[in-house]
Amino acid sequence: QTHNTLAASEGKTNGTTPGGQSPSYMSFKSRLQHTTNPVNKRLLEIMIKKESNLCVAVDKTKSADVLDLVAKVGKSVAVVKLHSDIVQDWSKQTQDELMRMSKENDFLLFEDRKLADIGNTVKHQSASISEWADLLTVHGLPGPGLLQGVKDGCMSTGKTLGVLLVAEMSNAGNLFTSEFTQAVVNMGEKEEWAHTLSGFIAQSRVSQKPGMLQLTPGVHMAEASDKGDQRYTSPLQAVTEKGADLVIVGRGICADDSPGLKAEEYRQEAWKAYISTIQE
Numbered sequence: 058q059t060h061n062t063l064a065a066s067e068g069k070t071n072g073t074t075p076g077g078q079s080p081s082y083m084s085f086k087s088r089l090q091h092t093t094n095p096v097n098k099r100l101l102e103i104m105i106k107k108e109s110n111l112c113v114a115v116d117k118t119k120s121a122d123v124l125d126l127v128a129k130v131g132k133s134v135a136v137v138k139l140h141s142d143i144v145q146d147w148s149k150q151t152q153d154e155l156m157r158m159s160k161e162n163d164f165l166l167f168e169d170r171k172l173a174d175i176g177n178t179v180k181h182q183s184a185s186i187s188e189w190a191d192l193l194t195v196h197g198l199p200g201p202g203l204l205q206g207v208k209d210g211c212m213s214t215g216k217t218l219g220v221l222l223v224a225e226m227s228n229a230g231n232l233f234t235s236e237f238t239q240a241v242v243n244m245g246e247k248e249e250w251a252h253t254l255s256g257f258i259a260q261s262r263v264s265q266k267p268g269m270l271q272l273t274p275g276v277h278m279a280e281a282s283d284k285g286d287q288r289y290t291s292p293l294q295a296v297t298e299k300g301a302d303l304v305i306v307g308r309g310i311c312a313d314d315s316p317g318l319k320a321e322e323y324r325q326e327a328w329k330a331y332i333s334t335i336q337e
Contacts, residue, residue, distance in 0.1 A: 080267040081300045082336040085110075092268035096165070096191055096219030097255050100270065103163055104135045104303075110296070110331050111324045112136035112167065112272060114307035118143055120151040127155065129317035130310060131162035133324040136192065136272075138167040138305060152189035159191075167192035171223060172207075173199055179206030180213070187216035194221045194258060197241035204244075208253050219255030224263045227275030227288055238263060245269075262300030273301035277309040278326065292323060296330035303327075 080088055089101045104110055113130045115137055117123045123144060127137055137159070141147050159166050168186050172179050173196035186193055187210060195203055204220065211218050222245045224238045242263045245254045256270035257263050263271070277289035289309075295301040304327045306320075313319040 078336075079262065079265055080269075080302075081262055082334055083267055084335050084337055085302075085331075087337060088267040091266075093251055094219065094255055094268060095217055095252065097268060097270055099191075100135065100165055100219070100255070103165065107133075107135060107163060108328050109133060109135045109324045110301075110303045110327050111320065112138050112303045112305045113310050113320060114138040114169070114274070114305055115311060116140055116143065116307055117311075118145050120144055120146050120148065123151065124154055124158075126311060126316055127158055130320040131158055131164060133317070133320040134162075134164050136165045136167050136303060138169050138307075139190075140169055141186075142170065156189055165191040167194075167221075169194050171196055172203065174203065174206075175199060176202035176206035176209070179203050180210040183207040183210030183218060184214050187211050187214050187218045190218065192219045192221055192255060194223055197222050197224070197237075197244055201244055201247075201250075204250050204253055208250075211253075218253075220250075220253050221255055221272060222257050224257040225260040226258075227260055227273075227290075229288055256302070260299055270302045271300055272303045272305055273299050274305040274307075276301075276304040276306045276323075276327075278323070279309065292327040293330045296327060297334055302331075 085101050085105050089098065092098055111134050113134050115123055115126050117126060155166055166189060168190040170186065171194045172182055183193060183206065207218060207220050222241050224241045225233055246264060246266060258274065259271050260273060273295045275289050276292055276295050278291055292304050295304045306323050310316050310319045310323060
């Protein structure tokens with residue numbers, strides 16, 4: 058699938074541009090004018106300022122290792138993706154230090170929890186996550202009640218979470234179908250979620266709304282797979298062929314002996330790919 062495979066429906070907020078131009082060919086500065094989502098506004102401003110469309114996936118199991126790695130890559134990234142539930146000694150102190158570093162180096166914190174439950178359960182889960190994270194992944198399978206749950210959870214804490222719906226996955230053997238992907242996109246693009254939904258996790262340009270962001274995982278410059286079920290693509294392919302606004306890189310950076318230098322290399326490659334797509 059290429060980045061124009063799934064065309065999204067028209068909408069007033071975060072909608073398609075008057076000329077119908079695909080967001081794949083628009084500058085982030087132009088797209089900033091088309092979003093009302095507060096998290097996306099902040100994220101796009103960071104991306105423009107740092108010239109970074111890089112998200113690093115930090116999948117470490119000890120707080121000290123998480124914090125050490127984030128300290129090394131923070132200057133090059135727009136987003137740091139975490140799985141707090143795999144960190145064995147996760148604590149309030151871990152959260153506070155991550156929040157301090159995110160402010161110091163100007164990046165967002167992304168909890169990749171992929172919630173998939175009834176609204177009331179998700180309300181409590183997201184309230185806890187919103188204490189420290191800026192972005193959160195959810196599955197669309199439970200339906201709009203899940204999105205309402207996130208919205209209610211944030212209202213209870215006074216915090217804001219940008220929701221990313223998982224529309225496609227990068228691993229071999231996943232059960233996503235084009236019909237399910239389209240249903241997820243249609244649900245997420247409804248006007249009532251304009252201030253809740255930041256965009257989609259996808260392997261193709263599933264939405265034509267410039268206010269919606271696409272994050273594409275499974276990016277690696279040297280490998281085609283991890284010898285397991287993960288399939289990799291290069292930063293250039295992710296941006297120019299799959300329509301990624303941000304590329305998600307995990308082991309390509311985190312397993313390197315010099316993760317800080319490698320993160321900067323990925324930042325430059327991904328940003329160069331983005332610049333090559335602009336047609337304004």
